[in-house]
Amino acid sequence: MGVSASGVQVPKAGMEPEHKDRVTPYHWKVLWSSAIGYAMDGLDLMILSMVLSAMISDLHLTTAQAGGIATVTLFGAVVGGIGFGMLADAVGRVRTFTWSIVIFAVFTGLTAFATNLTWVNVFRFIAGLGLGGEFGIGMTLVTETWPARYRARATSGVALGFQVGVVLAILTSLWIQPLFGWRGVFFVGIIPALFAAWARRSLKEPELWQRRTKTRRSxxxxxxxxxxxxxxxxxxxxxxxxxxxxxxxxxxxxxxxxxxxxxxxxxxxxxxxxxxxxxxxxxxxxxxxxxxxxxxxxxxxxxxxxxxxxxxxxxxxxxxxxxxxxxxxxxxxxxxxxxxxxxxxxxxxxxxxxxxxxxxxxxxxxxxxxxxxxxxxxxxxxxxxxxxxxxxxxxxxxxxxxxxxxxxxxxxxxxxx
Missing domain, CATH: 1.20.1250.20 (MFS general substrate transporter like domains)
Known part of the structure; x- marks a missing residue:
C-alpha cells in the first residue's frame, strides 16, 4: 500500500484492473476541454504583452501604470485560482470550471470598452479571477478521469494548451490590431473563451468526486x-x-x-x-x-x-x-x-x-x-x-x-x- 499526502493508504501503481487502462472518446473530450481552458491563460498573457504599447498611447499611461495592469491581472488570477479551487472541491469540478471561463470571457470583452485606467484594472482583475481557476480545475478533471498509466501524458496535453494560447494570441494581435486596435484584440478574445465554455457542455463530474462528496461538502x-x-x-x-x-x-x-x-x-x-x-x-x-x-x-x-x-x-x-x-x-x-x-x-x-x-x-x-x-x-x-x-x-x-x-x-x- 502507498500513502497519500493526507495520510490515507491507497494501492500502489500496477494494482488497477486492466480495463481501467482503456482510453475512450470521453477521456479525449475531457482532455480537449481542459486544454482549451488553459489555452486562455496563454492567450491572456500574450495578448496583454502585445497590445500594451498601444494601450499606453491611447490611454496616456506611464510605464509604471502599464506594468500595473499585468500585476492586477496576476493578482486576480492568484485570488481566483485559490477561490475557484476550493469551490470546485465543494460544489463540483465541471460547474466551477464553466463559471470560471464565462467570467473570464465576459470581463475580457468588457476590457475593450474601458475608457480609463481604473476601469481597465477593474475588468482585468475580475477577468483574472476567472482565469486563475483554469489550471487547477482542468488538471483535476483530467487526472480524476484518465487511466493512471497515462496520467502524466494526459496532463501534458493540458499544458500544451497554454502554448497554443500563446500562438493564438500572436496571430490575433497580428491580424486584428492593425484593423481594430487594441480594443478589437480584447473583444475578439471572447470567442475562444466562449468556445471553451461550449466544449464543456456535456462533461460530467468524475465518479471519484461524486463518491467522496456524498457525505461531505466542505x-x-x-x-x-x-x-x-x-x-x-x-x-x-x-x-x-x-x-x-x-x-x-x-x-x-x-x-x-x-x-x-x-x-x-x-x-x-x-x-x-x-x-x-x-x-x-x-x-x-x-x-x-x-x-x-x-x-x-x-x-x-x-x-x-x-x-x-x-x-x-x-x-x-x-x-x-x-x-x-x-x-x-x-x-x-x-x-x-x-x-x-x-x-x-x-x-x-x-x-x-x-x-x-x-x-x-x-x-x-x-x-x-x-x-x-x-x-x-x-x-x-x-x-x-x-x-x-x-x-x-x-x-x-x-x-x-x-x-x-x-x-x-x-x-x-x-x-x-
Whole structure:
C-alpha cells in the first residue's frame, strides 16, 4: 500500500484492473476541454504583452501604470485560482470550471470598452479571477478521469494548451490590431473563451468526486497541512511551482530585451526566437509527459531541473545568432517541459476532497512568487549585465531539484483516493 499526502493508504501503481487502462472518446473530450481552458491563460498573457504599447498611447499611461495592469491581472488570477479551487472541491469540478471561463470571457470583452485606467484594472482583475481557476480545475478533471498509466501524458496535453494560447494570441494581435486596435484584440478574445465554455457542455463530474462528496461538502483546506507528509508535499510543490513560474516569466520577459540590447537582434529576429523557443517548449512538454509515465515523476523532474540550470547558464554565455536560436529551443525544452508533470504530481499527492484546492493553491502561490522574476532580474541588471542577471535564474532550478529530492514522494501510477 502507498500513502497519500493526507495520510490515507491507497494501492500502489500496477494494482488497477486492466480495463481501467482503456482510453475512450470521453477521456479525449475531457482532455480537449481542459486544454482549451488553459489555452486562455496563454492567450491572456500574450495578448496583454502585445497590445500594451498601444494601450499606453491611447490611454496616456506611464510605464509604471502599464506594468500595473499585468500585476492586477496576476493578482486576480492568484485570488481566483485559490477561490475557484476550493469551490470546485465543494460544489463540483465541471460547474466551477464553466463559471470560471464565462467570467473570464465576459470581463475580457468588457476590457475593450474601458475608457480609463481604473476601469481597465477593474475588468482585468475580475477577468483574472476567472482565469486563475483554469489550471487547477482542468488538471483535476483530467487526472480524476484518465487511466493512471497515462496520467502524466494526459496532463501534458493540458499544458500544451497554454502554448497554443500563446500562438493564438500572436496571430490575433497580428491580424486584428492593425484593423481594430487594441480594443478589437480584447473583444475578439471572447470567442475562444466562449468556445471553451461550449466544449464543456456535456462533461460530467468524475465518479471519484461524486463518491467522496456524498457525505461531505466542505472544503478541508487543513488537509494541505494535516500531517508531516502533507506539509512536506505542500511546501515542496509550492517551491517547484514557484521556480517554474519564476523561470518562465523571467526568461520570456527579459531574453528578447537581452537579444536586442546586448546582441543587436532586430525585432524580426526576436520574434523568430520566440517562435523557436515556444516550439522547443511544446516538444519538451510532450517528452516530459512520456518520461514521467515511464520513469516516474521524481527522476523526470530532477533530470529536467538540473538540465534547465545548465541550459540557462550556458545560454546566457552565447553570442552567435544561430547558437542563440537553437539554444532558445533547447532551453525552452527543459524549462517549460516540466509543465507536463505538475497536474499529475499534485493530484497524486492529495485526496479527492482537497485535490482541486491543492492544484490551484500550490500553482497560483507559485505564480504569485514567480511573478516577481521580471522585477528581480531588472533590479540585478542595474548592477551587472542583463545576460548575467538572467543567468542567475539557473540557481533556482538547483533549489527545485533539491526540493524534489527531499520533499516530494514518488506516486507514479498510484490510484487516486
Amino acid at each position: 472544503v478541508p483546506l487543513a488537509l494541505l497541512f494535516n500531517s508531516p507528509r502533507a506539509i512536506a508535499s505542500t511546501v515542496g510543490l509550492t517551491i517547484l511551482c514557484s521556480v517554474q513560474n519564476f523561470g518562465y516569466y523571467g526568461i520570456m520577459t527579459w531574453v528578447p530585451t537581452m537579444l536586442a540590447k546586448q546582441l543587436g537582434f532586430s525585432f524580426n529576429k526576436s520574434g523568430l526566437w520566440t517562435i523557436v523557443t515556444v516550439v522547443g517548449m511544446m516538444i519538451g512538454i510532450v517528452v516530459f509527459g512520456w518520461l514521467a509515465d515511464r520513469w516516474g515523476r521524481r527522476p523526470s523532474f530532477i533530470l529536467f531541473q538540473l538540465a534547465s540550470a545548465a541550459a540557462v547558464w550556458l545560454y546566457t554565455h552565447q553570442t552567435i545568432p544561430v547558437a542563440l536560436l537553437i539554444g532558445g529551443a533547447i532551453m525552452g525544452f527543459f524549462v517549460n517541459g516540466m509543465m507536463a508533470g505538475y497536474g499529475a504530481l499534485i493530484a497524486e499527492s492529495y485526496p479527492t476532497e482537497v485535490r482541486s484546492t491543492a492544484e490551484n493553491v500550490t500553482f497560483n502561490v507559485g505564480r504569485a512568487i514567480g511573478g516577481f522574476a521580471p522585477f528581480v532580474i531588472g533590479y540585478l541588471a542595474l548592477h551587472q549585465s542583463l545576460s548575467s542577471a538572467i543567468g542567475l535564474i539557473s540557481g533556482v532550478y538547483v533549489i527545485a531539484a533539491l526540493a524534489t529530492l527531499l520533499l516530494i514522494q514518488e506516486r507514479k501510477g498510484a490510484e487516486l483516493t
